[in-house]
Amino acid sequence: MTSNSNGAVPTHGLGPFLQDARLRWVVAIAILAFLVVAPMIFGSYITVILTNALLYVVLCLGLNIVVGYAGLLDLGYAAFFAVGAYTIGVLTIQFGFNFWVAFPFAVLAAVLAGVIIGGPTLRLRSDYLAIVTLGFGEIVRFSARNLEITGRASGISGIQDPSLFGWQIRTQTDYYYVFVVLAIIAVIASFRLANSRLGRAWLYVRHDEDAAEAMGINRVQVKLAAYVIGAIFGAVGGAFFAANLGAISPESFSFEQSVLVLMAVILGGMGKIPGVILGAFIIILGPELLRDLGEFRLLVFAVGLLLIMLFRPSGIWPGRRGA
Amino acid sequence: MTAFDVVMQQIVNGLVLGSFYALVALGYTMIFGVIKLLNFAHGDLYMVGGFVGFLVLSAISGITGGGWTGVAISMFLSMIAVGCLGVVIERVAYHPMLRAPRLSILITALAVSLVLQNTVLSITHGQYTAFGADFGFGGVNLGNVFITYNQMILVGIAAFLMIGLEVFVSRTQYGRAMRAVAIDKDMCQLMGINVSGVIAVTFLIGSALAAAAGTLAGAYYGSVWYFMGFLIGLKAFTAAVIGGIGSIPGAMLGGLILGFLEAFGTQLPGIGSEWKDVFSFAVLILVLVFKPTGLLGKSEQERM
Amino acid sequence: MADNQLLALSGVTLAFAGNTVLDDVNFSIPRDAIVSLIGPNGAGKTSLFNSITGFYKPQGGSVRFDGQELLKLKPHQVTASGIARTFQNVRLFREMTVLENVMSGMHCRTKSGALAAVLRLPSQQREEAEIRAFSEECLAFVGIADEANREATTLAYGHQRRVEIARALATKPKLLLLDEPAAGLNSGEKVALTELIARIRNELGISVLLIEHDMGLVMKISERISVLDHGKMIAEGTAKDIQNDPKVIEAYLGQDDGEGQS
Ligand SMILES: Nc1ncnc2c1ncn2[C@@H]1O[C@H](COP(=O)(O)OP(=O)(O)OP(=O)(O)O)[C@@H](O)[C@H]1O
Ligand SMILES: [Mg+2]
Numbered sequence: 001m002t003s004n005s006n007g008a009v010p011t012h013g014l015g016p017f018l019q020d021a022r023l024r025w026v027v028a029i030a031i032l033a034f035l036v037v038a039p040m041i042f043g044s045y046i047t048v049i050l051t052n053a054l055l056y057v058v059l060c061l062g063l064n065i066v067v068g069y070a071g072l073l074d075l076g077y078a079a080f081f082a083v084g085a086y087t088i089g090v091l092t093i094q095f096g097f098n099f100w101v102a103f104p105f106a107v108l109a110a111v112l113a114g115v116i117i118g119g120p121t122l123r124l125r126s127d128y129l130a131i132v133t134l135g136f137g138e139i140v141r142f143s144a145r146n147l148e149i150t151g152r153a154s155g156i157s158g159i160q161d162p163s164l165f166g167w168q169i170r171t172q173t174d175y176y177y178v179f180v181v182l183a184i185i186a187v188i189a190s191f192r193l194a195n196s197r198l199g200r201a202w203l204y205v206r207h208d209e210d211a212a213e214a215m216g217i218n219r220v221q222v223k224l225a226a227y228v229i230g231a232i233f234g235a236v237g238g239a240f241f242a243a244n245l246g247a248i249s250p251e252s253f254s255f256e257q258s259v260l261v262l263m264a265v266i267l268g269g270m271g272k273i274p275g276v277i278l279g280a281f282i283i284i285l286g287p288e289l290l291r292d293l294g295e296f297r298l299l300v301f302a303v304g305l306l307l308i309m310l311f312r313p314s315g316i317w318p319g320r321r322g323a
Numbered sequence: 324m325t326a327f328d329v330v331m332q333q334i335v336n337g338l339v340l341g342s343f344y345a346l347v348a349l350g351y352t353m354i355f356g357v358i359k360l361l362n363f364a365h366g367d368l369y370m371v372g373g374f375v376g377f378l379v380l381s382a383i384s385g386i387t388g389g390g391w392t393g394v395a396i397s398m399f400l401s402m403i404a405v406g407c408l409g410v411v412i413e414r415v416a417y418h419p420m421l422r423a424p425r426l427s428i429l430i431t432a433l434a435v436s437l438v439l440q441n442t443v444l445s446i447t448h449g450q451y452t453a454f455g456a457d458f459g460f461g462g463v464n465l466g467n468v469f470i471t472y473n474q475m476i477l478v479g480i481a482a483f484l485m486i487g488l489e490v491f492v493s494r495t496q497y498g499r500a501m502r503a504v505a506i507d508k509d510m511c512q513l514m515g516i517n518v519s520g521v522i523a524v525t526f527l528i529g530s531a532l533a534a535a536a537g538t539l540a541g542a543y544y545g546s547v548w549y550f551m552g553f554l555i556g557l558k559a560f561t562a563a564v565i566g567g568i569g570s571i572p573g574a575m576l577g578g579l580i581l582g583f584l585e586a587f588g589t590q591l592p593g594i595g596s597e598w599k600d601v602f603s604f605a606v607l608i609l610v611l612v613f614k615p616t617g618l619l620g621k622s623e624q625e626r627m
Numbered sequence: 628m629a630d631n632q633l634l635a636l637s638g639v640t641l642a643f644a645g646n647t648v649l650d651d652v653n654f655s656i657p658r659d660a661i662v663s664l665i666g667p668n669g670a671g672k673t674s675l676f677n678s679i680t681g682f683y684k685p686q687g688g689s690v691r692f693d694g695q696e697l698l699k700l701k702p703h704q705v706t707a708s709g710i711a712r713t714f715q716n717v718r719l720f721r722e723m724t725v726l727e728n729v730m731s732g733m734h735c736r737t738k739s740g741a742l743a744a745v746l747r748l749p750s751q752q753r754e755e756a757e758i759r760a761f762s763e764e765c766l767a768f769v770g771i772a773d774e775a776n777r778e779a780t781t782l783a784y785g786h787q788r789r790v791e792i793a794r795a796l797a798t799k800p801k802l803l804l805l806d807e808p809a810a811g812l813n814s815g816e817k818v819a820l821t822e823l824i825a826r827i828r829n830e831l832g833i834s835v836l837l838i839e840h841d842m843g844l845v846m847k848i849s850e851r852i853s854v855l856d857h858g859k860m861i862a863e864g865t866a867k868d869i870q871n872d873p874k875v876i877e878a879y880l881g882q883d884d885g886e887g888q889s
Contacts, residue, residue, distance in 0.1 A: 071426050075433065120612040127361050127429055128611065131560050135604040138557070146597060189745045196744030196751070197737055197758065204720050204731050206426075210627060211718040214680065216706035216735025216798050229741055255553070259437060266430060295445050302437035309431040310419065624643060624684070627677050627714070 012203070013194035013273040035180050039173045047176050049288060051244070054179035055237055056280035060264045061186040061273065062233020067262065068271035069199060070226035071206030072122075073130035076137025077261050080231040082144060082253035083110045084238025089156035089248050090149055099162035103239055110235030113140075114228035122223045129227075137258050145250040155249030159242050175244045182240060186233060190273055193229070202226055256298065263305050269315025278317060328467040333586040339474050339543075341582020342481035346536035347559035348566070348574040349488060350409075350529025356505035356569040357525045358421060363432040364412060365533055366556020367439035368405055372534025373547035374443060375401040377454050380542075389457030391476055398480075398538040402531035409530025410523050418519070436556075443549035456542035477539055484535055485575055488528065492571055497524055505569060554600060561607040567620020576618060581606065632691075633658045633802055633834050634679070634710075639688035641671075641678055641858075648674045649685065650858040656802065656836055656851075661828050663837045663845045665869075666855035667878060672838045673715055675855065676804050680712050681705040693801060707735045711795035712804040715838075717787045719779040725790050726775040729762040732797025765793040768831075769823060785816045792823070802834045803827060809841045817841065821848055846870070854878065 011019060018024050039047045059081060066074045084106045091102035113136075121132045144150045151157075161170050169178055193199045201222045204212040209219050242248050260283055268279025287297050308315065347369050354362045379397040380389065387393035416435050420428040462471035492498035504511050504521045512518050536555075541547040562581045566573025585603055589596045616622045634656040641649040648671045656662045664672050677683040679690055681702040690697040697705055706712075711732070720728050737758055743751035766772045769789040774782060779790055788808055795803055805824070809817050821844055827833050839845050845852060846866040854862040854869060856878040862869055869875055 067426070071424070073426060073429050073433075117608075120608065124611060124615050127425060128615075130363075130429055130433075131361060131557065132607065132611065135557050135607060138554070139601050139604050142601060192744050192747060193741060196741075197734060197739050197754070198741055198744060200723075200727060200730060201734055203723060203727075204734075207720045207722065208718055210682065210702075211714065211720065212731065213682075213702035214706060214712055214714070215731040215794065216703050217731065218701070218703045225741060259433075262430075262433075295448060296441075299438070299441035299445050302434060302441050306416065306431065306434035306438055309427060309434055310416065313423070313427050313430075621644075627673070627682055 011191075011195060012199060013191050013271065018274060032184075039176050044172055047172055049284065051172070051176045051179050053281050053284040054176070054183045055241055056261065056264060056284050057183040057277050058179070058186045058233055058237040059261045060268070060276045060280040061190045062230045062237070063261050064265050064270065064273070064276045065190065065193065065202075065233070066226050066230035067265055068276065069194065069202040069206070070223050071202075072126055072223060072227060074133045074227070074230065074258075075130050075255075075262070076133035076135070076140070076258055077230070077234055078253045078255070078257035079133070079137045079140040080110045080113065080234030081238040081241070081257065082140050082250075083113050083231075084235030085242040085248045085253070086144060086150055086156070086238075087235070088239045088242040089151075089159055092159055093156050094149060099160065099239075099243060106235050106239045107232055110231040111228050114231035115224065118224045118227040122220050122227065126223075134255075137253075137255060141250050141253050141255075144253065151249075153250060155247060156242075157247035159246045159248070161246070162243055169243070175240075178240060178244075182236065187273060187277070194271075194273070198222070198225060260301070263301055266305060267308060267315060269317035269319075272315065272317045272319065275315050275317025279315070325467070329590065331465060331468040333590060334583070335468065335470050335474060337583035337586035338478050338579070339582070340585055341579035342478050343536050343540055343555065343578075344558050344562045344581050345575045345578025346481055346484065346532045346539075347555055348562035348578045349485070349571065350533045351556075351559050352563040352566070352568055352571060352574040353501070353525050353529045355563070356571075357501060357508075357522050358417065359425075360417065360428055360432060361560065362529075363429070363556065364435040364439060365529070366552030366554075366559065367436045368409055368530045368552070369533040369537040369540075369555055370443065370547070370549060370552030371408065371439055372401045372405045372530075372537030373454075373541040373551060374452070374537075375404050375534065376538025376541055377452060377547050380455055384455060384457075389455055391458060394456050394458075394538065394542045395480070397542075398535050401534045401538045405534030405537075406527040406531035409526040409533075412530075413522060413526040418522075440549055440552070447549055449549060451546040451548045453546050454541040454544075456545070458542075473543060477543055480535070480539065484532060488532070488571065491528070497521065501525055558603055561603055561610075564607060564615075564617055565610050567617030570617070570619040570621075573617055573619035580618075631658055632656065633660075633693060634836070635691045636675075636679070637689050637691075639675075639678060639685050639690065641674060641683055641685040648858050649678065652688070652855070652858070652860050654853055654860055654863075656834055659828065659832065659834055660850050661824065661835045661837065661848055663839055663849035663852045664855060665839065665842070665845060665852060670855045670878075671858040672855055673806055674858075676712060676806055676838065679705070679804065680710060703735065706798055706800075709799075709801035710804065711798045711800035711802075713788070713791040713795055713806055713808060715806040715810070717784070717791055719787055719790055719794075721780050723779060724776050725766065725771065725779045725782065726759070726762055728779045728790055729765055729793045729797050730758050732765070732794045732799075733758040733761060736799055762793075762797050765796045766790075768796065768826075769793045770819075785812050788812070788820075789823075792827075796827070796831070796833075800833055802836065804836050804838075806838045807840060808837070809839055809844050817844055820844070824848055 018027065038050060063074060063077050066072050087106035087109045088099065088102050091097040091105055092099060117132060117136050121129045145153050161168065163169060169175060201217050204217060205219045205222050213219055264279035264283040265276050267282060269275030293300060351362065351365050354360060376397040379400045380393050383396060384393050387396060412435055416431050417428060420431055458473060460471055462469050492501060500516050500521045503516060504518055508518055558581060562577035563574050565580055566577030581603060584606055585599050588594055588602045589599045594602055632655045636652055636654040639649055639652040652675065666672050674683060678685045679697065681700050685698065692708060692710060695708055720731065737754050739751040739754050763772065763775060766775055769792050771786050771789050774786060782790065809820055812820060824835055825848065828835055849866060852864065852866060852869045853860060854875050861874045861878060862872045
């Protein structure tokens with residue numbers, strides 16, 4: 001047997017010019033350094049926007065696993081974000097749980113929701129998932145708006161700031177750093193998943209379901225894993241989003257929210273981690289730069305999405321997916 | 324009201340709702356039949372149809388008045404305009420994608436949907452627009468149940484359109500070609516059938532039916548709104564799945580069943596009318612779990 | 628039907644919308660054998676493969692493999708039970724390297740999940756190394772180890788077929804189903820393929836069931852040959868039996884493209 005095991009398999013989830021491990025470290029450290037000092041350089045306004053962008057990085061990386069790796073269209077991703085946020089809200093406010101005690105329940109709730117929605121749907125043609133998730137997104141928001149326990153239209157407020165090992169997370173800057181850590185964890189987890197047995201299975205199933213089955217891969221299980229892992233990312237984002245704002249209401253979890261996350265993923269480049277991060281920043285920072293667009297903001301994004309699909313479906317980040 | 328009256332009333336409500344669902348579901352199912360695409364933009368064509376109908380009616384109501392004559396003319400013109408829009412969308416956005424991975428064309432359909440929605444949002448500033456139809460509220464009494472003439476005319480128009488479609492599909496050359504393309508596109512290409520043409524006609528008819536429903540809905544409910552296609556798109560999909568996606572009679576049947584289910588479901592204790600959307604979504608999930616081929620759909624072994 | 632049968636089909640019947648594609652097929656493969664399935668175009672050979680591997684659901688009959696009933700299993704379960712296959716029209720995973728294509732076969736023989744991957748547990752790292760090593764071994768076995776890192780779909784056609792075989796071998800099968808592996812190969816490649824098939828059986832102890840139109844190859848390599856025509860098994864026996872069977876000759880004469888004459 002021949003063993004030429006010196007990093008020969010390409011690293012999935014990156015574009016072509018981050019394949020070199022040394023360059024990768026340099027870029028990573030530079031970005032990290034920037035993130036650490038950013039709040040000291042910029043004012044609090046920019047810090048809030050960056051915090052939001054980092055939240056989007058977490059959400060987009062989660063959706064990227066579903067759409068970018070497994071090739072499943074999820075149009076109700078905000079539902080998982082909502083499940084995470086509302087579980088924290090309900091358990092801490094209505095039941096008096098500590099944030100960290102409620103947190104595992106938020107993740108568990110998302111897993112359950114993912115299995116309930118994905119389980120039956122993923123047995124069918126993949127495109128059914130798109131429309132079922134669309135419905136699911138609406139149902140979650142609708143329930144939040146109509147149930148007593150979720151505070152109906154006005155939502156839940158007064159969610160306590162959590163503390164961590166004696167560090168009371170309180171100020172905007174504190175939350176900024178929390179989201180820096182979450183985004184880094186999301187990046188590392190995405191990267192490791194992409195380059196694992198499960199990550200490869202997602203690509204196999206996406207390229208050719210039948211051939212993947214013939215290779216002994218349970219496509220329903222593999223897709224469900226992608227959908228549920230995506231749900232977990234969303235719920236984690238939602239949990240900290242709730243803690244950060246202290247108040248949540250149904251309108252934060254609209255169809256528009258799902259669409260924006262999806263746009264970021266497609267714009268940046270499905271399946272390419274740096275591209276997805278870039279997409280998240282564009283979607284959040286773009287409107288800040290183009291403030292006077294007002295109502296046209298979404299239209300601009302929608303037209304952009306259409307143009308991307310027609311002319312560069314692999315997104316703006318260079319290279320094909322997975323290469 | 325007696326239990327009988329309640330049942331009668333809900334039958335009428337179900338028929339009206341079901342007519343809308345069926346008209347939209349037909350386009351959904353026809354387009355799925357020929358290019359295997361869940362056309363997310365379909366609900367938005369219904370919405371655009373409502374707006375075009377509104378514009379036409381505003382222009383002509385001086386002459387025709389806002390009654391059913393005006394609405395019928397508006398509906399007809401809206402069908403033509405939106406039918407053409409559907410064809411343009413297919414040519415520009417979907418046609419280049421027919422051989423691309425399925426995910427790409429699905430996302431493209433979503434993008435088209437968002438462009439339509441947000442174009443109208445930008446123009447109308449997200450406001451409801453009063454439709455301006457102006458017809459009487461006369462009707463007939465059946466015991467304690469009051470059925471308006473509007474409801475009868477509306478159901479009548481929907482039935483007329485569906486019968487027309489059925490005749491078209493079963494009696495004409497194009498209709499036969501459409502069914503052939505739905506079964507095997509490549510084979511049709513080889514046999515010299517103009518597949519692109521058939522696809523275009525399918526989009527024309529499907530979009531026109533959605534526009535008819537949109538105009539009728541605007542007239543019946545009194546206003547149009549940029550987001551009005553969203554939920555009905557979802558419901559029409561549900562109706563198409565209930566009937567068996569790809570099946571034209573299935574879409575009609577599914578639309579009516581969903582209409583009745585909603586009308587009666589909201590009468591059940593614990594399911595107020597505000598939960599009716601949740602109710603129809605639950606129906607969708609149940610159908611997908613227990614009978615994904617729907618009532619009239621055939622299960623088909625995909626070729627390897 | 629004694630225990631020396633690795634695979635045994637009895638009464639398998641498959642129809643699509645009333646069109647019978649497999650009609651009461653009885654068929655078996657002994658352990659450690661190379662068996663061929665031949666028949667004119669459209670006879671139902673590929674459909675038989677698809678029925679064995681769980682892609683098609685026959686309306687009746689049974690498929691027993693190594694003491695286990697396969698008919699109710701999903702394709703991935705069939706593969707896990709020890710049957711691997713290639714496709715008539717090569718189906719490699721696009722945008723992925725040759726090695727990654729082959730690694731897909733190891734999926735059902737390994738088990739690390741998401742959590743192990745995220746935490747990079749030692750067991751997961753070990754398994755990854757194992758997947759790679761065995762996949763490289765499979766590539767070396769089919770003779771294309773030096774192409775491991777090329778994008779699979781850019782390889783020459785003959786080599787793509789070998790990637791498919793390597794990928795099937797990576798599932799560690801007991802039985803390998805090859806659907807027209809010689810189609811599109813030149814004569815030199817066909818000789819090499821014949822050798823490869825013999826080695827798969829002789830060195831790896833994997834039984835082989837082969838669908839093939841190239842009669843020279845079939846006659847040379849098979850211990851038994853079965854003939855399918857219009858969904859019915861019309862003959863079964865050694866190369867000599869088949870060559871002299873009037874029913875077989877008739878079945879092939881009914882066909883006009885001249886393929887099949889040896
Ligand atoms: N999924 C399917 N749906 C409907 N008919 C099918 C399907 N799969 C196969 N058939 C039909 O079954 C018959 C047998 O096809 P099959 O592919 O098994 O033949 P084959 O013996 O492999 O032919 P070839 O030598 O050309 O590969 C053909 O008439 C084919 O059209
Ligand atoms: Mg075949």
